[in-house]
Amino acid sequence: MAVDRDLVLRTAAALLSRKGTATLDEVAQAAGISRATLHRHFAGRDALVRALEDLAIAECEAALDAARLEEGPAADAVRRLVGGIEPSAGLLAFLYTENQLFEGAEQNAGWARMDARMNALFRRGQESGEFRIDLSPVWLTEALYGLFASAAWAVSEGRVARNDFTHLIVELLLGGASRRERS
Amino acid sequence: MAVDRDLVLRTAAALLSRKGTATLDEVAQAAGISRATLHRHFAGRDALVRALEDLAIAECEAALDAARLEEGPAADAVRRLVGGIEPSAGLLAFLYTENQLFEGAEQNAGWARMDARMNALFRRGQESGEFRIDLSPVWLTEALYGLFASAAWAVSEGRVARNDFTHLIVELLLGGASRRERS
DNA sequence: ACCTGATGAGACACTGACGTCTCAAAAAAG
DNA sequence: CTTTTTTGAGACGTCAGTGTCTCATCAGGT
Numbered sequence A, B: 001m002a003v004d005r006d007l008v009l010r011t012a013a014a015l016l017s018r019k020g021t022a023t024l025d026e027v028a029q030a031a032g033i034s035r036a037t038l039h040r041h042f043a044g045r046d047a048l049v050r051a052l053e054d055l056a057i058a059e060c061e062a063a064l065d066a067a068r069l070e071e072g073p074a075a076d077a078v079r080r081l082v083g084g085i086e087p088s089a090g091l092l093a094f095l096y097t098e099n100q101l102f103e104g105a106e107q108n109a110g111w112a113r114m115d116a117r118m119n120a121l122f123r124r125g126q127e128s129g130e131f132r133i134d135l136s137p138v139w140l141t142e143a144l145y146g147l148f149a150s151a152a153w154a155v156s157e158g159r160v161a162r163n164d165f166t167h168l169i170v171e172l173l174l175g176g177a178s179r180r181e182r183s
Numbered sequence C: 001a002c003c004t005g006a007t008g009a010g011a012c013a014c015t016g017a018c019g020t021c022t023c024a025a026a027a028a029a030g
Numbered sequence D: 001c002t003t004t005t006t007t008g009a010g011a012c013g014t015c016a017g018t019g020t021c022t023c024a025t026c027a028g029g030t
Helices: A005-018 A024-031 A037-043 A043-068 A074-099 A110-128 A137-156 A162-177 B007-018 B026-032 B035-041 B046-066 B073-100 B111-125 B137-156 B162-177
Strands: none
Touching: A005 A024, A005 A037, A005 A043, A005 A074, A005 A137, A024 A037, A024 A043, A024 B035, A043 A074, A074 A110, A074 A137, A074 A162, A110 A137, A110 B007, A137 A162, A137 B137, A137 B162, A162 B137, A162 B162, B007 B026, B007 B035, B007 B046, B007 B073, B007 B137, B026 B035, B026 B046, B046 B073, B046 B111, B073 B137, B073 B162, B111 B137, B137 B162
16 A cells, blocks of 8 residues: 555645645545554645645746756746746645745745745846846745736636746746846 | 624634634634624525635625726736735635635635736737737636735735835736747 | 613533544455 | 554544624614
């Protein structure tokens, strides 16, 4: 048997991305296991969310690596990055809203690492003259998260086509972040 | 005595914008009234959220009116609109995430009205040639909500300055939505 | 000064979700 | 086949949040 922990996590991610308040019963049922077994693998809801964070961070850091942020024009790096993160967008959206509820609890250090790398990318774009400098890297990073969440939600609501996901985000973000061409 | 219902609502909005899971006790305490009195004015949490929706929708529709979306360049109308909605952004962010949890429950018709007006604004901008046409009005509207939420959260986290709020949103959104100048 | 109505404080029961436990059945290992 | 481990089903008890109720208190109007 040996429940496939990773499969459980991915099923939970898919469910919680759609319904953030899903019960542990629902999570277990969605994963095709009993609540008892779910509890044997994840001590509780907190532990499950932490595991999802770890999964999301691992996926995103892999995407960050694969996007080769230091190579070529920053705009192209952003395109590669968004495309690489797309599969994790639903999970990311869930965790993004979930983090707003963590009042005092300490954040997973992985988020800070991701933020730092994204900030660096946007800063590189600014220093190379590709991106405008009146929008701070911090804000661009924050906005990118927001656009991911918006797009993921809009897709799950059927308001935009899943195929357009990356294009919509990249075009809107870069259009704003890129320096305007001469008029 | 006659509790100031509007003041209670605004206090609740301010609290829930920061902590979406706040207890009714906390809401009542923040408003300086007892939970019993809170219950006398709002039948329950649902009713409170509905009232907050009505408040937010009223404020946003007032902002939509004040922004005179039909006048002048669409870009300027967007600027006026974002500036007008800014005071409601925190509340809007709370309701935006809250709506993801409303599974089957029917949505307040006001959201559809707002969406329609924003869609119309972006469509007007496209038809006048100001905005690019490869980003649909629906997506632009959705993205605007997302940017509102991101910015509101970033401000409350201290990551961006409150004074920059409107500028950051407008510049990022319009930079993406506006047609690129000839290069 | 007297009523009337609203408020605050608290008690109470209810509900849903959670965490823990047991035990039999099923799967894997030997 | 036997042993060991894992799982499923369900039965608890717990807890937080909620909805409802009562009653004493207090403000305001008359």
